[in-house]
Amino acid sequence: MARFAAAVHIVTTDGPAGRFGFTASAVCSVTDNPPTLLVCLNRASRMHLAFQRNGVFCVNTLAADQQELAAMFAKRTGTRMKARFALPIWEMLKTGAPAVRHALACFDCRISDVKEVGTHWVFFGEVMEIHLQRRNSALLYLHRTYRALEMVRPK
C-alpha cells in the first residue's frame, strides 16, 4: 500500500475519555450529503476506545511545513500526548476535538457510524465544521517518505 501517495492528517479527539491524536493517511471522503469522511484506526491502539466514547474527531490535513507534527503524532518522537497538546498550535471548532490552527484544512466531525474491519476500526464522521487555510504546499506520504506537493494557486 506504500505505492499510494496520500495526504497526511492528524486525527484528534477530546471529551470524557480524554484527549488523543494520531497521524493518519487512511482518511477518505465518502459523500457530500451529508458531508461525511472516514478514518481507519488500528484496534491494537487503545485510542479507538477514546474516539468511540468521545463520539467526535477532527481531521487536520497537514501543510508541507508540518512534517515534524506528523512525526510526533506517528510516535517517531518521544513526546507524550499531554506535551503534544500543550503546543501553542491548537484551537477548538464545534465538537471540541483539537484543530491544528495552520493546517491546510480541518474537518471537525461527529462520529456517525463505526465499522470493524479485520484489525481496524473504520470511523465515519459527519462534518460539522470546516476550517480552510491558504497554504502553498501539502504534505504527502509516498513510499514511506514525506514529500511536499505544491498547491495550485487559488483563482
Added chain:
Amino acid sequence: MARFAAAVHIVTTDGPAGRFGFTASAVCSVTDNPPTLLVCLNRASRMHLAFQRNGVFCVNTLAADQQELAAMFAKRTGTRMKARFALPIWEMLKTGAPAVRHALACFDCRISDVKEVGTHWVFFGEVMEIHLQRRNSALLYLHRTYRALEMVRPK
C-alpha cells in the same frame, strides 16, 4: 474535500453483470490482516449494482503519464465503456476484473463487505493479488487538477 491531495485510481469490475470502470480518488487502505482496502462509489451511478453482483473489483493506481485514462474513466471524454476496454492496456489477474498493465499498482480484490453511507456505497475488498510496476511518478489530484509527484527511487 478538494484540499486533500489524493492518488488517482481506475476501479474496474467484470463478471456476470458486465464490465465497468470509473475514476476514483476515494480509495483507502484499511488493514493488512487480511489485506483490505475500500472504495467509495456514488449510488447515483448504475455501476454499483454491477460491482455488487460481480463481487470483485480491481483498483489501478495511475502513473503520471496516465492522465488521459483518468479523464476517460471520469467521463470527461465521450469514449464509451466498450471502447475503453478495447484499448490494448488491459490484463487480468486473479479475479478477472480488468487491470491496467502499466499502472503503478493493481490491487485485485474480492468484495468482502458493502456499506451504504448517505449517497454512496463503500465497498470493502480483500486483496487477492497485487501487481506493482517501477514507474517514476504518480498521478495526483489536488484542487480539482491533475498533478504529478515524483517517486522516491527504490533502493
